[in-house]
Each structure stands twice: as C-alpha cells, then as structure tokens.
Amino acid sequence: MAINKFDALTSQFNGVQTDFDLTVSGTPVTLPADRDLDISVGGVSLYENVDYAISGSVISFGVAPLLGDVFRGEFVNLDIEYSNLLNAPQIANGETLATAGQTVFNLNGVNGTPYNTHIHLNGIKLSNSDYTANYLGAQNILTITLSDPCALNDVLGITTSHQGGTNATVTSGHITGSDLILVKSDGSSIAIDISSLQ
Secondary structure, eight states: OOOEEOOOOGGGOOSSOOEEEOEETTEEOOOOSSEEEEEEETTEEEOBTTTEEEETTEEEESSOOOTTOOEEEEEEEHHHHHHHOSSOEEEEEEEEEOOTTOOEEEEEOOOSOEEEEEEEETTEEOOGGGEEEEEETTTTEEEEEESSOOOTTOEEEEEEEEESOSOOEEESSEEOSOEEEEEOTTSOEEEEEOTTOO
C-alpha cells in the first residue's frame, strides 16, 4: 500500500496563519476524491470539514495551529489501491465506550490480514507503542490491547482496512452513535447505522 506522507508544516505554524500548501516531497498535491486521510496537529486527530477543509492543494484550519504544534498527515489514494488488490479492502470504523480498567477491544469480521490500522483514545491518535494488535485469522478477529487501562467512558476509536469480508464491528464494550463503513469491490461504500446496538 502506498502511503503518501505530507511534508512537515510545523515550522510554518505561528498561531495566526490558517492556510498552508500541502506538498509531498516538495510537490503540491491535489487529493483524490476517494482517499483515506489522516491529519493531526499537536497529537490530536482532526476531522475534515470540521477542523479543517482542503481545496486543491491548500489546507485551511478552523483554528490557527500554535507555534511548536507538530503536524502529521498522510493519505492513501484508494482508487489506486482498489485497482491493485484482487479483493478490494473493507474499511471498518467504530467507537466504543470503555469500562473502567478495560484494556482489550475486539474488531470482529476481519476476513483478511488487517493493515493501515489507526487507534484513537478520546480523539488522540495512539502510537504503536501504546497498544498491540493481534490478528486471529481463524476467528476473523483483530484484538487491540492497550498498554494502559481506560477510565470509565473513555472513547476508543478503531479504523482498519482488510481484504475480503463483508462486515466488521467493534465489541467488548458497547457501540456508540457511529457508522460501520463497508467498502465494496466496486469502490462504492455502504454506511450502516450501528447507533442502536448498545
């Protein structure tokens, strides 16, 4: 999978400027419509069309990043990935509220080796050192074990891509008002409202 990392913007952050040119290896980039996008500032994951907007190769933040905030951003062109995979990937995401002390969360229905997995705790993207991921292929389960226990009602978000399969759900907690997104082999997606499964 080709993950395209944006060039650093950190040195341009000054607490005033909100618009920045997005580049990859010094070249301005226009994002494809069908993409997997991950943007964070100061270690906090941001949401497109909520915390920022992208027009052409310019990203506009709703709030100016502060001096010293660290920028991280990457995207995957899913059109290219779909054409490169015999079985188009399924993309599943969901949130669950943790119980006090909970460290283990399961993503069921992962029919194929997962990749491009992102874990967020209360909106902050966790680094690979904050959790371990164990794929149990025979059971089609991806188990996420956090290094530190959660507090009651901490929000854990899991997003992963995997080949094959028809569904995936976050378990070992209860699902909050989020959608399960399934991407079919033709590139179209289905959003299943799982907010009632509590």
